[in-house]
């Protein structure tokens with residue numbers, strides 16, 4: 218097992234990564250203060266893994282609550298159902314919620330925990346690669362509204378993150394690759410050595426080699442934990458984690474949230490951001506090609522589809538940033554490992570770079 222800490226002054230917590238952690242009741246118990254516990258999962262993950270967690274809960278008053286699977290259920294209505302399950306448990310202020318699943322269950326569970334009695338403890342047990350390296354760490358919780366994704370939420374840090382890498386063996390290949398996009402992001406934005414390492418271990422990662430996978434999750438979490446510890450509320454450098462995301466969100470919207478998984482849209486977005494950086498003279502074009510080549514090896518898309526017109530992408534990027542000015546703030550880079558927040562990017566230059574590649 219590999220462990221690290223998110224070093225927030227009053228809300229520090231451990232992240233444990235390794236094989237078979239679902240059966241390590243002592244790790245869970247160390248983070249549970251009271252006697253009441255709600256295990257939140259969904260209809261896909263619960264049949265695979267919930268019983269293993271439940272076997273560790275002897276002596277506690279616990280209930281399981283299962284959501285239907287899918288982003289469509291990350292809603293206020295689902296949160297209401299979680300509140301009803303907490304009420305049925307008689308959950309008091311020292312109750313705990315365990316979120317077992319991908320980012321949808323984690324975001325919703327964290328949100329419900331943040332609201333119940335103005336905040337109860339929660340534990341993230343991520344079962345997708347994306348959730349292990351991104352959504353379970355850092356305390357962003359939210360639900361969606363018809364008006365947009367993640368519009369209602371709270372910063373609410375978990376008490377523990379328990380990432381059992383064995384659970385990834387059942388993850389569909391497309392979901393796994395989407396998680397790899399976020400792993401690549403950490404190398405791209407701040408760690409050229411990590412990107413080299415990912416290139417050298419690409420085959421092992423694709424084969425889901427347990428040792429290599431645990432190392433990739435650990436290094437990714439270490440990057441995120443360090444950034445979150447310095448900038449929990451995203452007043453500055455946490456925004457670097459959005460590399461490729463402004464493009465990605467525009468593409469997700471164009472694809473009605475069904476054409477691409479989030480990580481796939483981010484993969485295209487990172488390459489587009491790297492190409493724009495080259496077009497603006499900030500970074501070598503060869504670095505953009507290198508990034509695209511690695512993402513493509515992981516089976517991820519890396520080019521703007523012909524039916525997504527440059528001007529239409531730019532308009533959606535402006536909406537995503539809710540910008541009132543003519544210019545955009547984007548995360549660009551000076552090359553592998555050197556991302557920057559860039560203010561005042563001209564939409565015309567964005568459109569021109571999109572049209573040329």
Ligand code: NAD
Pocket residue numbers: 259261262265286287288291318319320321322324344345346347348351352353354355356357358367384385386387388389392479
């Ligand atoms: P997801 O939670 O929908 O999981 C993807 C699919 O894999 C689902 O069908 C799920 O049931 C299934 N699944 C999960 N674990 C499995 C396993 N071990 N074996 C088999 N199937 C499994 O999607 P996701 O990509 O994990 O998360 C996406 C969500 O995360 C979005 O709502 C996004 O907004 C959010 N997110 C949040 C943050 C954050 O900082 N809070 C960061 C990134 C993304």
Ligand code: GLY
Pocket residue numbers: 351352354355357451455458459
């Ligand atoms: N997923 C970006 C963040 O947590 O800030």
